[in-house]
Amino acid sequence: MTSEKTFIGAIDHGTSSTRFIVFDLLGHPVARHQQEFKQIHPKSGWHEHDPDVLISSVVDCIDKAVEKFAQQGHDVSDIKCVGLTNQRETMLVWDRETGEALHNAIAWPDTRTTSIVRELKAKDGADDLRSVCGLPLSTYPSSLKLLWLLRNVEAVRNAYDAGRLMFGTVDTWLLYRLTGGKDGGVFVTDATNASRTMFMNLKTLQYEEKHLQFFGLDRSKIHLPSIVPSSSATDYGKLGVSRLKGTPITGCLGDQSAALVGQLGFSPGSAKNTYGTGCFLLYNVGNEPVISKHGLLATVAYDFGRPLKPVYALEGSVAVAGSGITFLMQNLGFATQSDDINALAESVDDNGGCVFVTAFSGLFAPYWIDDAKGTIFGITQHTQKGHIVRATFEAACFQTKAILDAMEKDSGQSLAKLAVDGGMSNSEICMQTQADLIGIPVDRPAMRETTSLGAAIAAGFGVGLWQNLDELMAMSRRDRTHFEPVLSKEASAKMFTRWERAVEMCRGWLDTTEQQ
Incomplete structure (x- = not known):
């Protein structure tokens, strides 16, 4: 053929x-x-x-x-x-x-x-x-x-x-x-x-x-x-x-494994973050599982069958990412389409002091707080829709930083860059915010259907359309966008400290009776 x-x-x-x-x-x-x-x-x-x-x-x-x-x-x-x-x-x-x-x-x-x-x-x-x-x-x-x-x-x-x-x-x-x-x-x-x-x-x-x-x-x-x-x-x-x-x-x-494969994350130390309904960061750790001591999950990244060995990953899972934007659109009537949401974000210079802990399903990695509920801190009479949109974007970015910090502790290595995909990665403001908070470049492909591409790659291996991983490395390399961090480390650290304080303040929101 x-x-x-x-x-x-x-x-x-x-x-x-x-x-x-x-x-x-x-x-x-x-x-x-x-x-x-x-x-x-x-x-x-x-x-x-x-x-x-x-x-x-x-x-x-x-x-x-x-x-x-x-x-x-x-x-x-x-x-x-x-x-x-x-x-x-x-x-x-x-x-x-x-x-x-x-x-x-x-x-x-x-x-x-x-x-x-x-x-x-x-x-x-x-x-x-x-x-x-x-x-x-x-x-x-x-x-x-x-x-x-x-x-x-x-x-x-x-x-x-x-x-x-x-x-x-x-x-x-x-x-x-x-x-x-x-x-x-x-x-x-x-x-x-x-x-x-x-x-x-x-x-x-x-x-x-x-x-x-x-x-x-x-x-x-x-x-x-x-x-x-x-x-x-x-x-x-x-x-x-x-x-x-x-x-x-x-x-x-x-x-999420498919997205890692679609991002060609075949080498130990490579990582991707998918901003879909939730937000999922996978870090390739090679052919032996690494059990996290800092709140992350250990999972199988992919298994292409013999003679190749299974590959494992550390994973950080954020329950709410794109679903937070959907919440603003459908539940609160902020906008009717995602382009309008981005316009709202661009209408303000920052979050106006708002921090939105989007704990709609509690908080996942690395916190694992089941008794939290979604909470917005810092609202004043001057708060606008754009501030809350910014805070919603930042919620996914803050949790991604917390996950990367945990991965660095578990693996003993720090990332040089973060590959991204998924619907929320289309937002320039969101991706620039992510780069600023983690202090490393964010790398976004032009073709962002990486999850689907990963499924296609797995299927192609199944029938021998490719013989080895090296044949795939030219895929998805054209027209990638790099977001370089521009915020100072001091300013970034101050923002993250405020986020961590907000997380602690919504811990224990549900009592035992309400949980049942």
């Missing part, structure tokens, strides 16, 4: 939208389609998705992107394979006999499990979990959401007691349904997604029986997906629906 007639499709399923992008072998997008889907919030702190809408959004995006691809004169058969990338800790359960979901998907920012987290932290063996799976007990991982369903949803408990309950993160649900569902659909996950459940041993890349016992799970009553490499010619099956029916799925990565 020639490179001129070889293309790769990428399913990119995020927290608020799905997209499908067709790439050529140089990493250039050729055709794409994106579709937002409804966010369901039944109660304060609850965040769900309709399982069937997740599937239909993928099929619609594939069909419409492929239609655009064909309209350019390409042959649909030139799309040789498809990769998948997805929101990670969001989980689903379904019935093995019917193939139907038993509850809405519970999304990763959901905080309904706060009381279960507190209960499990007091249990024998809780302190040993992190050294094996890399994650702390919090509302974030999929495991706690599963326990909540087992305790609170009768249909889920009945399926479990009858041995019919199937569990999976979003990648598993999509793969299962897109390849046939109960009529032969594949039931697998890759290591980057499995590492977000608290069930997997980071070193063996297999389920850890002691952890399943800690969570009170009987393996004879629950079906867990097989853990396979992120790139594989056979493990992920073939699409059974859409205009690409019969096309093999040959790669799968959790979205």
